[in-house]
Amino acid sequence: MTCKLCLQAKPLLDSHILPEFVYRPTYDSSHTAVLLDLQEGRRGKRQKGFTERLLCGDCEQHFSRWESYFARVWLHPAQALRPAVLSGDVVKVAGLDYSIFKLFHLSLVWRAGVSTRREFDAVQLGAQEDKLRVRLLNADPGRPDQYPFFGIAQRDALTRGFQDQLLRAFEAARVNGHWVYTAYFGGVLWHYFMSGHSRGALVPAVFDQSGTLTLGVQDWTDNLSVRDLAQRMPPRRR
Ligand SMILES: [Zn+2]
Numbered sequence: 001m002t003c004k005l006c007l008q009a010k011p012l013l014d015s016h017i018l019p020e021f022v023y024r025p026t027y028d029s030s031h032t033a034v035l036l037d038l039q040e041g042r043r044g045k046r047q048k049g050f051t052e053r054l055l056c057g058d059c060e061q062h063f064s065r066w067e068s069y070f071a072r073v074w075l076h077p078a079q080a081l082r083p084a085v086l087s088g089d090v091v092k093v094a095g096l097d098y099s100i101f102k103l104f105h106l107s108l109v110w111r112a113g114v115s116t117r118r119e120f121d122a123v124q125l126g127a128q129e130d131k132l133r134v135r136l137l138n139a140d141p142g143r144p145d146q147y148p149f150f151g152i153a154q155r156d157a158l159t160r161g162f163q164d165q166l167l168r169a170f171e172a173a174r175v176n177g178h179w180v181y182t183a184y185f186g187g188v189l190w191h192y193f194m195s196g197h198s199r200g201a202l203v204p205a206v207f208d209q210s211g212t213l214t215l216g217v218q219d220w221t222d223n224l225s226v227r228d229l230a231q232r233m234p235p236r237r238r
Helices: 020-026 057-075 098-114 128-137 224-232
Strands: 012-016 033-037 042-046 051-056 090-093 149-155 168-175 178-185 188-193 213-219
Touching: 012 057, 020 057, 051 057, 057 098, 057 128, 098 128, 098 168, 098 178, 098 188
Parallel strands: 149 213
Antiparallel strands: 012 051, 033 042, 090 213, 149 188, 168 178, 178 188
């Protein structure tokens, strides 16, 4: 079997498309992740999230370093760099590693793109797929205007912090001739611009080598798509 990242014939692992930890806050009391199947318009439950044999052990390790980093700086109770409380319309998260943080996000979109699972059909990277593969293999995040992304933090009314308990894999939209994929995890509605050309100020410069990420902030109940997402997920048992 051929590894999708290094293209070598090696035994492949059953890899997560989205890393296991993004499902964790959505686990109910039976420790089952709640997943939405957007195509079928139904919700399902799985022990481990969606997996597929995509990567060899070495490439899995390559990605897991970026995943661990994101889990730590975003979700770790004591070490997260994101603020516990979201006040105002904008939040800045400083001290991020530009390269690792961006590569983590790009690796998610790429994995969804190479996945043959129906749940990730929305992501069709076309000519960008192989360019991204090489970038990921070489751990090259590119310039801030290459495959830029931004996020809108979703604020919980009670905790005033990030609304972590929702999860949605990718949806696609076409904006000014560019493909944009959105995904919701880690309390943020992320938007990824995956066109090869970066002409024009498509995305405000919200993340660069300084390692400071600027996120918009909104109450999650004000976002129609997030509200819709919440309605389709079962109530959490406590
Ligand atoms: Zn490999």
